[in-house]
Amino acid sequence: MTLSKLVLRSMRKNLKHYYLYFFALIFSVTLCFSFTTLYTNPSVIETLEKSGTASTGFEVASYILYFIVTFFVLYANHLFMKRRSKEIGLYQLIGMTKGLVVRLIALENIILFILAVGVGMVLGFLSSRIFAMILLRLVELEAVVDLTFSIEALTQSTIVFTILLVVILIQMIWMIRRVSLLSLFNASKKADERIKPFGVFQMIMGIIGIALIYYGYYKSTQLFNIADPDAATNLFMNMLLILASTIFGTFLFFRFSVSFIMNLLRSRKKGHLNVVDVLAISPIMHRMKSNAKSLTLITTLTALAIGIMGLSYISYYSSENNARQSSPYDYMIIDNKGVEFLELLNKEGIRYEKEDYLMSEVDLNIEELISNGLKDSPLFFTDEMKTSVISLSDFQKKVPNVEINDGEALLTSYVNVLSEIMPLQKEKNIVAKTEDLEVTLFVTDIREDFLLYSAVNTGGPVLVVTDDLFDQISASGKERTQIGINLKDNNDLEKAEAIYEDLADARGFELEIVEGHPFTHTPSSYEELRKENIATFGMTIFVTAFLGLAFLLTTGSILYFKQMAEAEDEKESYTTLRKIGFSTSNIMKGIYAKQLFSFGVPLFIGLLHSYFAVKSGWFLFGTEFETPLMIIMSLYILMYGVFAVLTIQYYKRVVNNSL
Template sequence: MSLLDLSWRNMKRSFRLYSIYFISMLIGVIIYFTFSSLMFNKDILAAIENKENFQLGVSIASAVVFLFIIFFILYANSFFMKQRKKEFGMYLLYGMSERHIVWMVFLETVILSAISIVSGILVGGLLSKFFGMLLMNLMQYDDVISFAFPPEAIRSTILLFAVIILIICAQSYMTVRRVQLVELFRAKAVKDKPHRFSAWLAIASVLLLGIAFYLISRDGSSVVWQDYIMVSMIAVTVGIIDGTYLFFRQFFGWILGKLSGRNNYYNGNRMLWISSLRFSIRGNTLMLTFISLFSALIIFLVGFVSINYTVQILSAGKEFPNHIAFSSQDAIKQKQIEQLIQNDHPITHHTRIDGLAAEPITDSAIAFGNSDADNTGILLFPESQFNDIVSVRGDKQQVNLKGQEAVVLLPVGAHPISFTEGNRPAFTVKLKEEATFRLTEKKNYTFLSKATDSKGDVGLYPSILIISDQAFAELKPGASLSPFDIYQIENARNSTALSHQVHDLVTETPGTYYAAFVDLYSIDIETSSLLLFSAAFLAVIALFALGSIIYFKQLREATEELRHYSILRKLGMDDDEMKRVIRKQLLFVFLPPIVLGLLHSWFLLIYPTMEEVKDYPQIKSIITAVLILYVTIYALFYLSSASVYYKIANPKNAMN
């Protein structure tokens, strides 16, 4: 019998074991091909404005995906090899050399990889259309994405698995070389001794976590962060990492010890699953700690980029509320521009505003502070024009000024201030002559945004004072007038080409002001969408990796517990009772790390992050949705593990 025949018979005889390994490889191919095909999809590249940034971002994410998949498959192969130790022992006993065993593993891996690659590319090609449409939807583009199997993605996928096959062969060879023949026949790990647990260390774990959560929940302006930032950061890091480790090493075991000491310990099946967990605490501590901390990192990453994506969309309209705005042109060019806009995107509103150019006499910081505003010159606008623009936008930011009262406009995100009657600072500007105003309010509202071009924002916010109509009328004669035309158009998010055309016409005169909503929106939305998409993709892969760590470990333990459950079966344990024991045992392995991981990520997302975006009520819903999605996927791993654990541990369903 040739090695090829032997490999094929092995796969048919142990179909369940090989199917677990095959599914791991298939998932790896699907994930990698789906992601890498997006980078070479012609429809996506045609729709995206910033192609270089997109391909660079996807390339970096692909490298991370590559590393995750290698880890994922090698972990599956490690489980696969350990499950076959007895089989390898038989082959060595019958005279087969280590080289032949490795060659047999190589043939099996090639066969499974070939099937996985073909199947995975077909499925990945179908999924790439779905994910491409999802990416376009995130970017809020209406472009249609077709089915595609880019040759570059196929080549990179085959190359990836060629590398994996070589690594698997090296891993298999080292596994066979390291294990003695007697160990191959035994093919099971030595049981851990029950670990002694300390009540003091158990309490210390809770205290460390409590201190970390307390510090995270403190406001950034509190004393602990203002005066002791380094100490606080070290305390948070130590509290989370060491607290989590001690929680699983001591507190978790201490709780199980308390449960085993209760009078009802011997009632029902409580003794079976509690004693099993107490024996495995030592071996599972590092795994549970890693899963908890890594889960927190994944959830925080996805939650943070989800928040960033939402803020970018919501803030774009606040920071750049004018779809197209520019310094007014001569009559001929103005008509040309308006016709250009009308032909491409119907105009929903057009207005011309007149500002008075002035120079600050008083220190500009009194009015504009350290905001991102151009303080070399100041524009004065009348309240009536400001209120008209505010009404068109549907905002409730109107002002009511009298005499020499004035309102300062600060960039979005700046801290607004309302001054009381007797505490209004004086601010003097010079037009043809000097004029002094009393500041009633500092309002974070954008009237005219930063100047923009096809590469994004290219200037500072204009420094603007809103003054009363009466004061404006008195200052207008002899002052330098700065008129601006503002257009609101339909479908402004897809007006990139139009913006470039209008920009080129307006800036024929160097230094002319021009700003368009889409110039910043296209860059911000594409960048934040790619970040969100990549983070979500990486989170799914990482979640599969984490789930696999628990999944394969529990399957290995199920194989080792086969004799134990066989004895229990002979003592009268039925199928329902066996399922309940397995579910409770696995629940205590799956539940604590995800609960602690959720707690870590919740504190990190809600307190430091929410403080910066508290003006966006949608954010909490996004964070909650991310947590629910993560828990749902994790729960599926638990149910799958419980089902397969039962099938392996049940003597009636044993594979061997």
């Protein structure tokens, strides 16, 4: 028999092992090539550059994708070589030299890899236009996307995948040549070594693993706690500490804690094990030593992917809220600069509503509103801060039912990053000062309503006082005006935006953030701010979605391959159980329990890791937390469920064919 026929027969025989690997490899190449084609497509680049959206993240993300694919292919190839160790040993036993075996396996890998890369590139080229349309949809841009074949993308991808193929062949040659004939027959059984009786040391290490994870979670909640002097001055070191304790704790959890829990469950049975226990608890215990590293890796990658995608989606999901916080009205006119905008709206027949505000400014001391713990922080400052002031009657234009009495005040617009890091307490006294006035006020409430353009109050809170007190403050301080305009009909938006843009030079008002250094600032409309946010964060969510898909493919496929290998190893056990009368449905109950652990536990811990990671600093990225994170988590759970179903179907075929 010729080598080529032997290769084809071997590939047909191993097709049941290769099909998902082949699909995953095609999918990975498709992602990489479409991504590379996308950022080299002239029509896409021109459109993004015109909108001011940076496209440099594409190139960085493409290299990360290549790294993920490389890791996945090398890991999967290692698993398959281990599964075929007995086959390789048989080849040598019938007289084939190691060199001939190497050529046989190398030809298989080359054929499989070239086919996958070829199909993946074709699909990547065809799908690049779809991905380009999705990207432009996310950033709300309109353009005609041409299906352009990129020589640059082809050259880059060919170089990367050729290098990857060479690395795979080196890995394969090294694995075949370094092992003895006897070890090849035992390689696939190493995961089945019996574990030692569970002792005090294993129990202690299991508890330490859970404690380290808890410690990492706790430290993450204190990461931006300025009341903690250590957290305030050693942010980077604390992040590394959280990362190290969580990852190492995860490894100890899988290595020792799981076995500890399983031993407790088995001890409660007092030796009376049913078929579910035999097929679920026992395999998990006996394989946990060899699986701890891979499960830790899968859990970490899952948490990383969900965390990155979660933060990106929080930013994108919060785009409108962030814009509305900066510009509470559709259009803002400060100090009557550009007031002719109203005349032009009337001239064009554009209907609108407007609200006028008078603003002043005080030096505000909010020390009493801050908890004692925060006052001890090295980052806390007791200096008075410049704060915008409005009257109660103006505030009631936005919130009609609010009332305050003489000597009282309330703070509003306090719902940004500052409010998360330094929360304020109501029903305390504050001191407000101007050059001619100093007054102590009792704060009745701290609200989230936004009324003033963010540049005017520099992102800080707004003080609301009684009308009489506001008149006194404005008499001794600087008074400003603001006109807030909302359109009645969104169909007029395009016309209004054009008029507002034409008056850009007239709308500029004087702003002084640093004393003695005034400058001219031109306010942006709500729609302009919203589009800027959408363009920036739409690009981010698109890139991270690609990376998240790659991470998901990697972790899900690795879990599937490992379970596939375990199913083949346990086939003899299924044969024995079938012979003594157990039905397929009885055996599958134990397999369901095992898969619930194999897929559910890494996913659950990964979700916990990502939740606490995102919760520690989500407010730096947006204004919404629960909804975007839950959406990302739900999608990940759904995709993991697909891999779990595929695995169960494979087990069912193995069980059915075991007798």
